[in-house]
Amino acid sequence: MITLHGVMLSPFVRKTMLCLAVKELDYQHITAIPGQFDEDFQQISPLRKIPALVDGDFAIADSSVIAEYLDDRYDGPALLPTTAEQRAQARWLMNFAGDALASVALDIIYFQRVLQPLLYSQTTDEARVQKAIEQQMPPLLDYLEQVAPATGLLFAQLSVADISLASIFISLGQAQYQVDEQRWPQLHAYLQRLNEQPLIIEQMAKEQAFVASWG
Template identity: 35%
Template sequence: MNKSLNKQKPRVYGGTVSPYVRKVRVALAYKDVEFEDVEQTPFGAPAEFRELSPLSKIPVWQEGDFVLPDSSVILSYIEQRYPEPPLLPADPQPRARALWFQEYGGSKLNEATAGIFFERVVKPKILKLETNTKLVDHLLGKTLPRALDYLTKCLGDDEYMVGGMFSLADIALTTSFVNLNLAGVSVDTSRWPAYAAYVERIHALPFYAPIVADVPAWTKYRQD
């Protein structure tokens, strides 16, 4: 059953390859909310889009005259606007934990995963700039392993990251691994088997899998 509350579908501006846009798309798919997907790159965005997004970043949510930039703010709104099924635990501590993982996924984890994708794919293919190989080596050798060590410890033997349920934490901690894979990197199954299995398991969920697959062909990294 569709849970959109307005006759006019809300719009989500952004690119299917963005991990932040993907967060919003997965949440809407999980809640069975219909929306209009408006492809919009933040690079060289027109003035009309910059009026919607003062930081010229994606995604942007537009619902009539109501406009929200920033994925975390959008997801907070979606959770209240379309509360079922919930993406945050009801109990205060696991709820706060899920929000923390959203912050971690969008900051330190994304620094590594999306950072590698940006260097290997976006810079050479869109911006026509050279890849900073030293930075990529640092992200692969230091930043990403530290994040995976921490997250593996947090996950333990659990199926989901927080509260025994699929939550915002699981979206935030797996979305950028789509970009990492496109950049030619996967989680080392010998070093982090539990986390590699976790990412694969979450990506395979029926509402998530089509969004994982929905990436342009040009985004795939090919080493010369």
């Protein structure tokens, strides 16, 4: 039995849940909130980060590593495309989303507007957010505008690259940030198509129910 540890609203936990859904795998989800881990959690996630996944006697952390493990370990719909070139491009975009994009979108905008007031009861540093929006986000979105497909998804079917990007932009939406349709029209349209994917709609319904249960 697969067990996923992490809090559902984390974009990286969201990414892993979507990967599990693509692979059509059943799993148990155990809520693990940063700062509230027990001692056993470090055994499965040495850096005490989420998500962490346990599959029988095997445990692994990091959403990108988990995605590739699931694709290697289990049959079913693939998370990575077919050709070597496409697989390399998918891995690059997965890492771009989790590194360069996340360092601004999550570490600044999402943290300041969502986590800072919600978890730490501290005021948002809106000046820092605006600087990130005006100076740091545009070059990242300019690049994504170039690689976003004019129609459909990045590859023939929903891939880990699509999922990685969708997971970040969902969190940005929760932080009241939307991609400017006039400035980045192709990226905006691509993200709209991602949000219309049945698995992503289902995931968002789960998250809404989770938030409601906190109420």
